[in-house]
Amino acid sequence: MNSLIHVQGLAKTFVLHHRDGAQIPVLDDVTLDVAAGECVALAGPSGAGKSTLLRCLYGNYLASAGSIRIRHEGHWVDLARATPREILAVRRKSLGYVSQFLRVIPRVSTLDVVAEPLRELGVAADAARERAAALLARLHLPKRLWSLPPATFSGGEQQRVNIARGLIAEKPVLLLDEPTASLDVANAERVAQLIDEARQRGAAVVGIFHDPAIRDRLATRLFAVEAQILELAA
Amino acid sequence: MNPLLRVNGLSKRYGERIGCADVGFDLYPGEVLAVVGESGSGKSTLLQLLSTRLPADAGSIHYQITGRGLVDMAHLSEAERRWLLRTDWGFVEQNPRDGLRMNVSAGANVGERLMATGARHYGQIRATASDWLARVELDPARLDELPAGFSGGMQQRLQIARNLVTRPRLVFMDEPTAGLDVSVQARLLDLMRELVTDLGLAAVIVTHDLAVARLLAHRLLVMRQGRVVETGLTDQVLDDPQHPYTQLLVSSVLQV
Known part of the structure; x- marks a missing residue:
């Protein structure tokens, strides 16, 4: 099996220092392998820790224990131990993340927001913009919006910008947090097609999909995330 | 890759008061480091020490000089140091009138x-x-x-x-957006982001504004009472802060 994600014994507990040191255990002993061409849907009720797991996989949350190995340029990098520079290098080349909400950069046009991940890989500005335009066209984002910063766009429009930005660099590992939540059926299907294509070219995809229709359409496997029992420390 | 700047055990006292205590980090070419903390946390002192405008009581600063490798700044002649400050380094003051x-x-x-x-x-x-x-x-x-x-x-x-x-290969910035209107800040931030990326600049930016840090910096150094209390990847430190002081700092920001 050509594994691209290898998580072992992952635990995550939040310690709230200003709430009397309350400990909130969210993940405990999570072990997960994801191979190229798989789309693993994280399953479990709200609060079970699906988003927490996804953020740990991106290096956005610090693991409390265990390892999070991501395949990067032919070797494994453990995000639980990597330096910030190493994590950024893995993200630039190998690890993409589509968050639920677009973090807007003031003044930057939609086309450049989408093209940026390619620019970071050294693709020339014109070529990167061309690919961004092609992707936005596939997602049916009206052309008149491309030169505007996405700050004033509707939720569904911003989400499509976010997805285009997440998929443009064709990274081998993709993490998707509710990529179709604010989209109508037709637009959700366009996004699903792009995710399928990513999988078919060999990407390993891990996602949270609340809509059962989209989940069944995309997932090759479900992974149950179990809620931890909440214990408040004295 | 070798670091551009290597800082070890940097300390400065003002009489009894600690300006900055035992600060160390490596900075690589093209890397942007933000130093965050409240007023009086020692971040501006640190910037003064790093840029060799203020002599440290203890510790060392090594800088990668083209063709010479990592050189201890304390071993440079005054002429060499000045030349470096005028060409290979930049310093952006909070108040443009000072710069x-x-x-x-x-x-x-x-x-x-x-x-x-x-x-x-x-x-x-x-x-x-x-x-x-x-x-x-x-x-x-x-x-x-x-x-x-x-x-x-x-x-x-x-x-x-x-x-x-x-x-320059290395630029120090002291609260570059602090004195400006919000609309002007956005324009400046976008411009700085673009220039830093295009020129492959390494930068140390002192700011009390966490939004500025998130937008510009790869890495954060959180300072309190002259000491580094937390350091790490920018989004990780801001979204999952570990130290009590960082948790307080992050949770005190008003959401808009």
Whole structure:
């Protein structure tokens, strides 16, 4: 099996220092392998820790224990131990993340927001913009919006910008947090097609999909995330 | 890859008071490090020490000089140190009036640093200065005007042009957006982000504004009472802060 994600014994507990040191255990002993061409849907009720797991996989949350190995340029990098520079290098080349909400950069046009991940890989500005335009066209984002910063766009429009930005660099590992939540059926299907294509070219995809229709359409496997029992420390 | 800057055990006391205690980090080419913390946390002292404007009581600063490897800044002659500050390093002051020469023209402010690198041809210096004004979105037609007639945001952009014209490899910035209106800040931030990426600059940016840090920095150093209490990847430190002080800092920001 050509594994691209290898998580072992992952635990995550939040310690709230200003709430009397309350400990909130969210993940405990999570072990997960994801191979190229798989789309693993994280399953479990709200609060079970699906988003927490996804953020740990991106290096956005610090693991409390265990390892999070991501395949990067032919070797494994453990995000639980990597330096910030190493994590950024893995993200630039190998690890993409589509968050639920677009973090807007003031003044930057939609086309450049989408093209940026390619620019970071050294693709020339014109070529990167061309690919961004092609992707936005596939997602049916009206052309008149491309030169505007996405700050004033509707939720569904911003989400499509976010997805285009997440998929443009064709990274081998993709993490998707509710990529179709604010989209109508037709637009959700366009996004699903792009995710399928990513999988078919060999990407390993891990996602949270609340809509059962989209989940069944995309997932090759479900992974149950179990809620931890909440214990408040004295 | 070798670090551009290597800092070890940097400390400074003002009498009994700690300015900065035992600060160490490596900075790599193209890397942007933000130093965050409240007023009095020692972040500006740290910047003064790093840029060798203030002598440290203890610790060392090594800088990668082209062709010479990592050199202990304390071993440089005064002339070498000054040359480095005028060419390979930049320093952007919080108040542009401290970083600009207010009694000479905008063009001369930019051209002056260029001359420090050996440029002598008047027409070329003028052309380069004019290019840089345009690059920081100032009207090149105002090349011969004094900076006093510029708005705060324009002065700050002029100061950035003055610093970047020599293509430095390392830039220090002290609260570069603090004195500006919010709308002007956004423009400056976007511009700085673009320039840092295009030129592959390494930068140490002191800011109390976590949004500025998130937008510009790869890495964060959180300071409190002169000490580094937490360090890490910018989004990780802001989204999952570990130290009690960082948790307080992050949770105190008003969401808009």
